[in-house]
Amino acid sequence: MVEHPERRPTLGLWLSMPEPLVVEAAGRAGADWVGLDLQHGAWDLATAFRAIQLLDALEVPALVRLSELALHDIPRVLDHGASGIVVAMVSSADVIREAIRRARYQPEGERSYGGQRFGMHHEPADVADVRPAIYAMIEDRRGLAEVAAIAAVPGVAGLHVGPVDLGLGLGVGRDRDDPAFGAALRQIVAAGHAGRVPVTMHAVRPEQASRWIEQGFDELVLSADIELLRAAFDRGISTIRGTSPGAPAGPYGGR
Numbered sequence: 001m002v003e004h005p006e007r008r009p010t011l012g013l014w015l016s017m018p019e020p021l022v023v024e025a026a027g028r029a030g031a032d033w034v035g036l037d038l039q040h041g042a043w044d045l046a047t048a049f050r051a052i053q054l055l056d057a058l059e060v061p062a063l064v065r066l067s068e069l070a071l072h073d074i075p076r077v078l079d080h081g082a083s084g085i086v087v088a089m090v091s092s093a094d095v096i097r098e099a100i101r102r103a104r105y106q107p108e109g110e111r112s113y114g115g116q117r118f119g120m121h122h123e124p125a126d127v128a129d130v131r132p133a134i135y136a137m138i139e140d141r142r143g144l145a146e147v148a149a150i151a152a153v154p155g156v157a158g159l160h161v162g163p164v165d166l167g168l169g170l171g172v173g174r175d176r177d178d179p180a181f182g183a184a185l186r187q188i189v190a191a192g193h194a195g196r197v198p199v200t201m202h203a204v205r206p207e208q209a210s211r212w213i214e215q216g217f218d219e220l221v222l223s224a225d226i227e228l229l230r231a232a233f234d235r236g237i238s239t240i241r242g243t244s245p246g247a248p249a250g251p252y253g254g255r
Contacts, residue, residue, distance in 0.1 A: 009209070010219040012063070014202070015051070016041030017225050023051045026225070027058035035063045035221065038070070038077075039088045045073065049080040056081050056121070063135070068095055074102040079114045081121050084133030086160055091142040093149040096134065100155045103132045133157035135200070138188050139165035147188050151195030158198040158219070161188055189216040203227075 013031045015022060018041070026034045034055055036048050043051075048064060055062040061083035066073055074085055087099050101109045105127050116123050116130075124130065136143070136150050139162035143150065151159055163181075164174065172178035192199035193216070200219035201212040209220055222228065 012221040014224045018043045018047035027055050027060045033061040037065050039065045039067045052081045075111045081117045086135045088137045089139050090136040092146050093153050096136045096153050099134050140169035147191040151191040159192045160200040
């Protein structure tokens, strides 16, 4: 393995469970940011707003993932103090341009002023200088075909890779060693770096980290809270019973 002592990847934690104890544990774990999954997780806006407040008190940035169909929620999420938005399944540069417009105040955008958590959050003297981070997830063939254009959109904060959906879109399933999957990752990393924005790999297990760093990823997001918890339960039961861990349950495995 080639060592990269000068590189320290940014680390994020991904939460699908709207539980304050889980949010607090994640916030105290030392991650660079914590993501709240409003696309697939059990969150609604009310629970997300409370989690953002807790993370803010812990001085940990909160990112919120929204689907392309929920861009209208961007202003409200940002009003409650989120540091940025991860837009899922981005299919074109126009989608990310629209997200950025909704995140910025006039004259650059169309966000209505409602206050950062109703005035309790720090703001610059000119709110036009508020430019929250907007990330694009590349997860299908459409986004892959447009990735260079997406990475070049003024104001985009970075590219995130959703490996499961990307593999499904490419027809290779969960085979991370398939040449087509590897070629797609190289294309995304190259596009991000050409656009001078970081590229993030999601659903990373700790033992996989060096692989993705080697492939040029700048940020890593650990598997979601429920996956880590389920894996820990499986290991504990299997160790006590003297058996090998079973196949992961749920959408990532099926038992």
